Amino acid sequence: MMSRPRLPRPVPILPGLHAVWVLGFVLVVGMMPPAGADGAIRVGSKSFTENYVVAEIAAQVLEAAGERVERKVGLGGTGIAYRAVAHGGVDLYPEYTGTISRAILKEPSIESVEAIREALGARGLTISGPLGFENTYALAVRADVAQRLGLARISDLARHPELTGAFTSGFLERDDGWPGLRRHYGLTLAGVRTIEHALAYQALASGAVDVIDVFSTDGRLSRAEVVVLGDDRHFFPAYAAVLLARRDFVERHGRGWAALERALVGRLDTDAMKRLNALADLDGRSARQVAARFLGREVTDDEELARLARELGVLTLEHLGLVTAAVALAVLVGLPLGILAARSAVLGQAELMAVGVLQTVPALALLCFMIPLLGIGTLPALVALFLYALLPIVRATYTGLTTLDRQLLEIADVLGLAGWRRLARIELPLASVNVLSGIKTAAIWTVGTATLAAFIGGGGYGTLIVRGLALDDVRTILAGAIPAALMALLFHGLFEVVDRLLTPRGLRLVMSRSG
C-alpha cells in the first residue's frame, strides 16, 4: 500500500517560550525570601568598610545569642538604608547621630541621643546607646603639601583657592558636608569632583587632587602620609555611632537587642574602630574575620575562602534567578505589547516611546523608586530589571512583525487567513528570527544590569562588586565581575541552541543560503 505523504507541521514557537516562562517563575518563587516571616533578623549596612564591620559584629552577636540573622549589607547609601529600615526591609543598621539629625530628620538642632530617640519614636524607630566611637567627616591633605603650604586647620584652606578637591557624593550633597562647610569657612576650591571613598586616598597620594574628605576612623589614616585638618570653627557636628533599629524589632526580640547593647554600647572606642578598619582596608581581612576578631574569635583564611565559595554558589543562583525571571516576565508582557504595537500605528509609537523612556532612567534611580512601593530585596530588583528588559523585546517583536514581506501577507489575505490564525501560523514564525534576537539581547543586558540589584539588597553577583568597591578590594570585585561575564557568555551560548530549536527549519535554510 502506498504510504501517505506526511504533511509536517512547522515547529510551533509558542510552546517553546512557555518553557522559559515556567522556568523563570519557578526560579523567582524559589528566590523570593519569605520577607522575614520566618523570624530571621535582617541586619543592614551601608556600603563602606566601617559600616560593613559594625553590622557584621551585630550579626555575629545576634547569632551567638541564638537568633537567625539575614544580612542585607552593602545598601547603596544613607537614603536606601534609611528607607529600608523605615519600611521594614531591614530591622537595624549602624548609623551616626549627626547623619540622623541632619540628613534624616533634617533638624540640626536635635543633637543629644535622647532627643534623637524621641524624634525617631514617632517614625517607629529607635537608636541604641552610643557605641563609643565618633566618626566625623574631616578634610585631609598630603603631609608634604601640608608642610609646604602651612596647612593645619580648615581655615588655612581659605588662603589657597587654587587647590582642587575630590569628595564622596554623600559629602558633596549633604548640608552637613561640603555645601555647609564652604559657607561656614568661606572657602573656594579651584575644582571639585566626586570620587568613591575607597579611591580617594590613591587620588590624594598620586597628586591628582589636593583635598579629600575622610572619615576620622578610616583605617588608612593610621598608615597614610596625610594630615587631617583641624575643625577650628567647629563646623562638623558630632557623629556618634549608634545602631538605628525598628521599634517593633526591639519589642519582638528583646533578648537579642539586649545582647547587642551589652556587646557594643560603650565598647567600641575610636582607636579600636580605627584598628578594625585598618584590618579590613589594609590587611585585606573580610568583615566577618574582623568582627570575629573583635568578639574574641578567629576565622581563618581557609574558613573564609570556603565561606566565599559557598556564597558564590548562592549568589549564582540568585543572579540566575533574577535574570531568568525578569526576562521571562518581559517576554510574557513584551511579546503581546510588540504584537499590539505592530497592529496599530498610534499605539505602536506610544508604546515604543514609553518603553524607550524607561530605558533612559538610570538603573539605580529606578531601583530606588521601587523601595517605597516594594521595599528592598528581590522583588523591587526584579520589577526594575523586568522594565529594562522590555524595550529590546517589544522593539524586536514590533520590527519583526512590521518588516514582513508584504506580498506574503497579501497572499495570506487572499487565502482567507486572518486574525489569530494568521499571527500564529504566518506572522510570528516569520518574525521569529527578530523576536528571538530581541530576547537574546534582553537576556544578556539583564545579566549586566542585574549586578545593580545588590544596591537595594537584591542579591546576585553585584553583592561582591559593591563590597569590593567599598573595601577597595580588587579580588572581591573580580569575584563578582568575572562570573557575571561568564554568565553573559553562557546565555549567549544558550541562545545559539534556543535559536536552533525554535527557528523554523525552513527559515534557517533561507538564512544560510542567502548568507
Add this chain to the structure above:
Amino acid sequence: MIAVRHVSKRFGATVALDDVSLEVAPGTTHVLLGSSGSGKSTVLRVLLGLVAADAGEAWIDDVAVTPARRRQLVGRVGYVVQEGGLYPHLTVGGNVSLPAETVGWSRARTAGRVRELAGLVGFEEAMLQRYPAELSGGQRQRVGLMRALVLDPPRLLLDEPLGALDPIVRADLQLELRRLFGALGKTVVLVTHDVREAVLLGTTITLLRGGRVVQQGTFAELARKPAEPFVTEFLGAQAPPPELREIF
C-alpha cells in the same frame, strides 16, 4: 465570470488605471499584456479585493469585489505570483495545504488532494517534505500553482508567474501551463509582459499602457489590425533578431 467595468485607480499623483474594462468568458485564458507600470498587476489586485478602485466595479460571478468582501472570494479564485509566493517556514506540503486547513478540511482529505496535485504538476512525494529554500525557481512556481489549485477554484489569477525564471525553464512551463489550463477548464487571467507567453496561452489579450486599454482582442486581431502603432511596436519588440532567426 470575471469582469472589470470602467475601473480607475490613482496612487497619490500617479494614475494606475484609467477607465479599464474587460470581460473574461468562462473557460478561457485572458492575458493582460503590457510593460511594467502599465497597470496590469493593479487590475489583478482590484479583482482580488487587495486594492479598492476609485471608480468602477470588479465582478467575480455575482460578487462585486471590494476589500471588505475579500473573504467571499476564498475558494472561488486561486492566486499565483512570481516565485510562487511560498512561505519559507513551511514545507511544500505545508504551503499547499494552507488554504485547505484554513477552510477546515480534514487532514485526510487535504493529504489526498495534495497528492493529486503533486501528480498533476509532476512532483514526486518526497518533494512534499522539502522547504522552498531547497527548490529551484521552476519548482517553486509549480508549488505556487498547486497551492492556488488546492480548493479547485473555477478561476485562476496569475501575476507574472514565470517572470523570474530562466528562458528554458520558462518555455517549458509555458507549455505546461497551457496544457493544464486546457485540461482543467479554468477561467484564467494571466498578467505578463512576455509576448510569446501571451500568444501561447491567451485566448484573448488586453494590451495596457499607462493604465489605459490600448486594444483588446485575439492575438490575430492585434497583429493584423493594430489600433495604433504602439501595438505593433510592442508585439514586435520581442521578436528574435535576424541572427537568431537564421539559426532556426
